[in-house]
Amino acid sequence: MLHLRVAEPMRECEYSQISTRSSTPMETPYKKRTPKRRKWQAFPGRNKFYCNGRIMMARQTGVFYLTLVLILVTSGLFFAFDCPFLSLQLTPAIPVIGGVLFVFVLGTLFRTSFSDPGVLPRATPDEAADLERQIDVANGSSSGYRPPPRTREVVINGQTVKLKYCFTCKIFRPPRASHCSLCDNCVERFDHHCPWVGNCVGKRNYRFFYMFILSLSCLTIFIFAFVITHVILRSHRYGFLNTLKDSPASVLEVVVCFFSVWSIVGLSGFHTYLISSNQTTNEDIKGSWSSKRGKGNYNPYSYGNIFTNCCAALCGPLPPSLIDRRGFVQSDTPHPIPPTNGTTMYGSTQSQSHMMCSGEEPVQDLSCCHTPAAE
Amino acid sequence: LPPQFHNLQELRQSPSLATKVFIQRDYSEGTVCRFQTKFPSELGSRIERMLFEDTVKTLNTYYAEAEKVGGQSYMEGCLACATAYFIFLCMETRYEKVLKKISGYIQEQNEKIYAPRGLLLTDPVERGMRVIEVSVFEDRGSSGSSPSSNVSSGISQR
Numbered sequence: 001m002l003h004l005r006v007a008e009p010m011r012e013c014e015y016s017q018i019s020t021r022s023s024t025p026m027e028t029p030y031k032k033r034t035p036k037r038r039k040w041q042a043f044p045g046r047n048k049f050y051c052n053g054r055i056m057m058a059r060q061t062g063v064f065y066l067t068l069v070l071i072l073v074t075s076g077l078f079f080a081f082d083c084p085f086l087s088l089q090l091t092p093a094i095p096v097i098g099g100v101l102f103v104f105v106l107g108t109l110f111r112t113s114f115s116d117p118g119v120l121p122r123a124t125p126d127e128a129a130d131l132e133r134q135i136d137v138a139n140g141s142s143s144g145y146r147p148p149p150r151t152r153e154v155v156i157n158g159q160t161v162k163l164k165y166c167f168t169c170k171i172f173r174p175p176r177a178s179h180c181s182l183c184d185n186c187v188e189r190f191d192h193h194c195p196w197v198g199n200c201v202g203k204r205n206y207r208f209f210y211m212f213i214l215s216l217s218c219l220t221i222f223i224f225a226f227v228i229t230h231v232i233l234r235s236h237r238y239g240f241l242n243t244l245k246d247s248p249a250s251v252l253e254v255v256v257c258f259f260s261v262w263s264i265v266g267l268s269g270f271h272t273y274l275i276s277s278n279q280t281t282n283e284d285i286k287g288s289w290s291s292k293r294g295k296g297n298y299n300p301y302s303y304g305n306i307f308t309n310c311c312a313a314l315c316g317p318l319p320p321s322l323i324d325r326r327g328f329v330q331s332d333t334p335h336p337i338p339p340t341n342g343t344t345m346y347g348s349t350q351s352q353s354h355m356m357c358s359g360e361e362p363v364q365d366l367s368c369c370h371t372p373a374a375e
Numbered sequence: 376l377p378p379q380f381h382n383l384q385e386l387r388q389s390p391s392l393a394t395k396v397f398i399q400r401d402y403s404e405g406t407v408c409r410f411q412t413k414f415p416s417e418l419g420s421r422i423e424r425m426l427f428e429d430t431v432k433t434l435n436t437y438y439a440e441a442e443k444v445g446g447q448s449y450m451e452g453c454l455a456c457a458t459a460y461f462i463f464l465c466m467e468t469r470y471e472k473v474l475k476k477i478s479g480y481i482q483e484q485n486e487k488i489y490a491p492r493g494l495l496l497t498d499p500v501e502r503g504m505r506v507i508e509v510s511v512f513e514d515r516g517s518s519g520s521s522p523s524s525n526v527s528s529g530i531s532q533r
Binding site: 107120121124127157174175211312315318323 | 395397400402403404405406441442443444448449451452453455456459460461463468469470471474500502503504505506508
């Protein structure tokens with residue numbers, strides 16, 4: 001009888017205890033013993049974070065510093081040695097345009113390298129358990145032998161696309177997402193992992209990457225052209241050998257630009273083609289939408305015409321980061337009965353993020369930054 | 376906010392989580408953010424189908440608005456490109472604005488519709504936009520056996 005009397009009013013107040021506001025660490029003053037950790041400190045992938053989580057890069061950043069040094073040194077030498085002569089002899093617009101290009105190149109490089117490429121956060125334990133249950137029901141298998149690779153089929157615009165299950169992230173990857181073996185993350189609309197920018201190129205930073213290589217092509221051609229002009233003009237006046245003596249930096253600049261131009265302009269052209277057909281590097285290398293695979297094979301993501309594809313890729317909306325690097329780790333997430341051990345969802349994988357990556361490092365072709373993702 | 380008690384009253388009054396139901400993404404229209412509107416059977420007894428489907432359809436409309444490739448997104452894209460993307464340091468993107476609207480909508484739905492029925496929606500953005508997580512809380516008022524087991528366990532702890 002006691003239960004019945006208490007049950008009715010309890011029904012009202014117990015549901016009012018459900019906090020409809022997402023809890024913050026400040027709501028539980030009793031649990032202040034452990035210091036607040038930011039989510040980037042407990043991030044399970046193999047990324048490096050700087051500036052308290054504001055900057056996110058891949059683990060290996062050596063080649064990025066090389067890129068930066070090449071750009072800074074070449075442009076610096078150009079402004080110091082060639083621009084004074086050219087601005088006097090031709091027009092002061094040359095250093096101005098060069099300066100604008102230089103700032104644009106650095107801005108887009110930093111955006112590409114430092115931003116989240118579109119990393120998908122790993123599944124929470126409850127989600128993973130729910131998926132496992134669904135897969136077991138579908139497979140009809142019990143524990144014992146390893147079940148076959150898990151895939152789900154979905155029809156997109158009339159084309160059948162297979163969604164693969166990621167064993168690391170414990171999710172079914174959305175279409176066009178791929179798992180980067182170097183960063184150990186699933187990335188949305190994965191293009192490739194670029195060592196030159198020290199980051200993956202994916203949904204959130206593809207346009208920055210494209211603008212970077214495009215502006216870098218312009219800058220390289222610009223510097224190349226005007227250094228040659230400078231050398232020619234000076235040679236007419238003072239002779240070729242004297243010119244080389246007066247401005248030795250020009251030789252270095254010409255060499256760097258000459259070798260860069262082929263690869264960077266080529267890469268820009270390749271990505272222009274990819275953008276206009278709305279494909280990723282990953283899809284192109286695998287030939288996912290190539291007509292050689294079958295007569296009915298076409299790209300279901302393409303909008304049909306080049307203009308719309310370009311606009312969608314470059315001027316489409318920019319989705320925000322899903323991993324919330326600077327948020328605080330919440331240590332008291334409720335779990336369904338029976339209760340689990342109550343550790344945070346990233347707590348158990350903390351050791352993984354500090355683990356040194358031993359073993360296979362995929363061979364990278366340094367002439368182009370196309371490292372296909374391992375599945 | 377009600378004060379936190381570390382005693383029996385808190386154990387009796389705070390609702391315990393029974394299960395979580397996950398609404399998965401619907402990829403039939405490509406990579407745009409859409410959730411399946413199929414009504415999950417686990418929620419059958421807790422909430423009316425129409426209410427739930429309305430919530431999911433409204434969320435899908437919000438996401439479609441955020442991801443729309445049209446005049447406003449072109450303007451934003453071109454302006455951002457012209458400033459070498461430095462403008463993102465001070466400006467909020469349209470997507471972020473819509474996400475704020477969505478979080479307000481989910482809060483309102485939780486307060487009005489879901490919490491009174493012992494359910495709680497989690498904003499998909501907190502789950503990487505993969506799922507809408509619906510937490511189902513134990514319905515103690517309905518059956519006679521479960522409250523008694525909880526109360527008796529509470530008494531035995533005394």
